[in-house]
Amino acid sequence: MVYLDNNATTPLDPQVIQKMTWFVQEHFGNPSSLYPIGRRVKELMTEAREQVASALGAHRSEIIFTGSGTEADNFAILGVLDAVPDKKEFITSAIEHPAVLETARYLERKGYTVHYVPVDQYGVIDLEFLRSVISEATALVSIMMANNEIGTIQPIEEVVKIARRYGVLVHTDAVQSFGKMEINVEKLGVDLLTVSSHKIYGPKGVGALYIRKGTPIRPFVHGGHQEFGLRAGTENTVGIIGFGEAARILKERWKKDKERLEKLAEKLKSGIEQRITGIKFNGHPEKRIKTTLNFAFPGLEAEAILLALATKEIYVSTGSACSEESEEASHVLLAIGLKPEIARSAIRMSLGRFNTEEDVEIVLKELPEIVARLREISPFHPEM
């Protein structure tokens, strides 16, 4: 199998499996219980919180575990807006993940004014637009650090500078940047930041929200006192322990992984460009998570390419995993100016820790053959 869909999810790291297995075998206590078997679980959770915090340059008291990256995004936006009820405007970008975009639509239905910052042909946000719509009435700006479909990296530090002039809080969805570029919440200056465990070789169903000390935010799930009273419910202890271990490993090896994987991705990218004509690369040439490769194959349907690759046990995606089942063209590709029919011809390949040179060689052999075969039977003429 050649797994090239690491932006959708990543396989568990064997060390994470080991830690989680040990944990479920040895520890069933409720972290809220005061006797030793509960206390021990609480200690292990604190260690995991420390591990996630440390990978982000944060303090562990600023990390709230959630049930997913999606929940952390919802919590950041709705929790802050709830805490600043006088401010009725929210700013985000046109190319956010649905976790943010659908929350923005919900806010519109609730009567909020939402401004969607447009992006250029590479997917970089228009800072002039941001400057023109931000005001003291803005409660929060939420702009993703790197895009999940095309990898484009946003100028978050600039966003923070602009927001500060108006005393506006900033959230960033760093789900796709965690482990792929440096993230330090102090350097970035953001108030809230989302990460997700299953994109860093940890288990699914656990995420975290970094909340800078002093940030106004209301509880998201009401009930017990868990997660500093902000997210009630008995914790997903095994998920949290796994996430902590994944973050610990990430901190140790992400730079080395990045170096190796970027070389591998570049080899794949240039190999595809040399072997297949009439294709379009989507994303910023430089300011991009380099392990994300998004190509449009005008004249073909992305799904046909995906399925043909799957018969060879090569797994890629069309757009993002979240829009996979919809017939609609990717909102990200439309926002960077692609025509719907071109957007529907795009596939995303995303590399991760377990990819090898051999994987790249296999794709470089199979993909050109598949594209040539599909082009022969395609009723459309390739045109951009």
Ligand SMILES: Cc1ncc(COP(=O)(O)O)c(C=O)c1O
């Ligand atoms: C940018 C971005 N934000 C949020 C999410 C959602 O994370 P989760 O799957 O943990 O809900 C994803 C997952 O694809 C993502 O890519």
